[in-house]
Amino acid sequence: MAALPNQEFIASLNTSAIDLADAETLPPACYTDAGFYEFEKEALFFHEWLCVGRESWVAASGDYFTTRIVGEPIVVARGRDGKINAMSSVCAHRAMLVAEGAGNTRMFLCPYHHWAYGLDGKLVGAPAMEKTCNFQKEDHGLATFKVELWQGFIFVNFDHQAAPLAPRLAAVTEAIAGYDLASAEGEKPGEPGVFAWNWKVMFENNNDGYHASKLHQGPLHDFVPSELSVFPDADPADAGFLRYNGTLHPDASFNATQKALMPVFPGLDETARSRMTFANIPPTLSLVMMSDMVIYLILRPTGPETMEQDTGVLVAPGASKHPSFAYRMAMNMTAASHIIDQDMHVDGLVQVGLRSRFAPRGRYSWQEGAQIQFNRWLVTRYRETWDRLNGGARPVVRAA
Missing domain, CATH: 3.90.380.10 (Naphthalene 1,2-dioxygenase Alpha Subunit; Chain A, domain 1)
Structure with missing residues (x-):
């Protein structure tokens, strides 16, 4: 069988999105196939708003919690200004995770080489980097995500061009x-x-x-x-x-x-x-x-x-x-x-x-x-993504 998804497979999804009296369920491969799952990450999870928790989980300045969706480690923190920030917890140096679990902190300190990040993800300290050519701390913060609150729930979006949720x-x-x-x-x-x-x-x-x-x-x-x-x-x-x-x-x-x-x-x-x-x-x-x-x-x-x-x-x-x-x-x-x-x-x-x-x-x-x-x-997003990846204009997401 050809690798999924392919044009024939995407076309076959149409019968799952027609009138209920005539529709049939999605193909079983949508629930089992590794290739389709990778496609689905791009179609849904890298561009849609994702719920990660409740605002009450970061009630005070410095509160944070971590989570993971489709393999992406995320840390959510309330800054000193009261703003809720969401970012990748992957260190910009050697990909060590800078945060685990939940708690309250003044900053995120990578335990591997002690690169330090503020509650907004900005790099504030990088020991022994003074001999590295053209190294600017402002260029090496944690990847940050869009954040929106809805009904007390925290949503993040990896795509900074995404339309608002509300x-x-x-x-x-x-x-x-x-x-x-x-x-x-x-x-x-x-x-x-x-x-x-x-x-x-x-x-x-x-x-x-x-x-x-x-x-x-x-x-x-x-x-x-x-x-x-x-x-x-x-x-x-x-x-x-x-x-x-x-x-x-x-x-x-x-x-x-x-x-x-x-x-x-x-x-x-x-x-x-x-x-x-x-x-x-x-x-x-x-x-x-x-x-x-x-x-x-x-x-x-x-x-x-x-x-x-x-x-x-x-x-x-x-x-x-x-x-x-x-x-x-x-x-x-x-x-x-x-x-x-x-x-x-x-x-x-x-x-x-x-x-x-x-x-x-x-x-x-x-x-x-x-x-x-x-x-x-689902099918609307699957079809749009297939078209985009096969000649459309919108780029694959790159986190800030």
């Missing part, structure tokens, strides 16, 4: 305004989950209304029936899309009582409290939104068939101060964990199936409307 999220922002996520509370997640499947398998599962009443059948999920799925229209040029799922009673939540146990987000209207909202900002952020709790997933591919994920929870302002908060949260997470375990088991088996020579390009149910929105978002 205008392309107007519909999503309006739909979830009642949650006021910028003011929501939540602890920084612990160690990321490490999974043996393609990132799109996870993203699709989280957006799939079809499986809710099948895989999750039982008292912990029956109050969110698949037949109440709604898929608002979305433009593939937008940066995100939505899925709503009506509930059988207001303020439904994942726990044995089926009702919200914690304070409801105060800005939610009656309509929002009678459904669950799934907000998606591919390729890295997916939100599961209930009246009293928001679960967020930050997806970070590590290879064509592997990924890591930061999973966090947000609650209404002040909710965590309630005396019984920890117990109520434990009830929610016990139920959510049971549902998540079912999803994880399926995701792993789907990836096994995608490797099979008999893996199909299947057909969709009307309850999979979010999948076609995702496909259109």
Whole structure:
């Protein structure tokens, strides 16, 4: 078989982005092929806005955390001026990582040769470089990235020519305004989950209304029936899309009582409290939104068939101060964990199936409307990138 992607393969993607009633799933190679994964990095991850964490993770000057997406080590830090900076953590000298983990610091000191960088990535110290010809410190800082804040989430973009994020999220922002996520509370997640499947398998599962009443059948999920799925229209040029799922009673939540146990987000209207909202900002952020709790997933591919994920929870302002908060949260997470375990088991088996020579390009149910929105978002970028790399004008990204 010819190396992927090629012109024939790109053309074959069109049938995954047509009307839902006629569409078929993406080719299995989109989830397994190493060559396609490399193409996908250029098509998506090197030019789209990538969620890396929450603004609260760098609350004070000097706070920083590190992360990694498609193999690129990133450090995010709040400067003395209060500005949040994002940069490569790869030293400009010999490629040693200058930061690991998270903490608070005055500067980033490369442990290998003690090159020192400010919280904005600028090189401020380079020992014993005085005999090096034409060496100027201002030419050797860390590669920096664009930063934008949205709803309290930090997004970065490796492409300094990228258009702003917020205008392309107007519909999503309006739909979830009642949650006021910028003011929501939540602890920084612990160690990321490490999974043996393609990132799109996870993203699709989280957006799939079809499986809710099948895989999750039982008292912990029956109050969110698949037949109440709604898929608002979305433009593939937008940066995100939505899925709503009506509930059988207001303020439904994942726990044995089926009702919200914690304070409801105060800005939610009656309509929002009678459904669950799934907000998606591919390729890295997916939100599961209930009246009293928001679960967020930050997806970070590590290879064509592997990924890591930061999973966090947000609650209404002040909710965590309630005396019984920890117990109520434990009830929610016990139920959510049971549902998540079912999803994880399926995701792993789907990836096994995608490797099979008999893996199909299947057909969709009307309850999979979010999948076609995702496909259109993907295929639009795949086609644009293929055209660009084969005669278009826009250059491959080079970080500053």
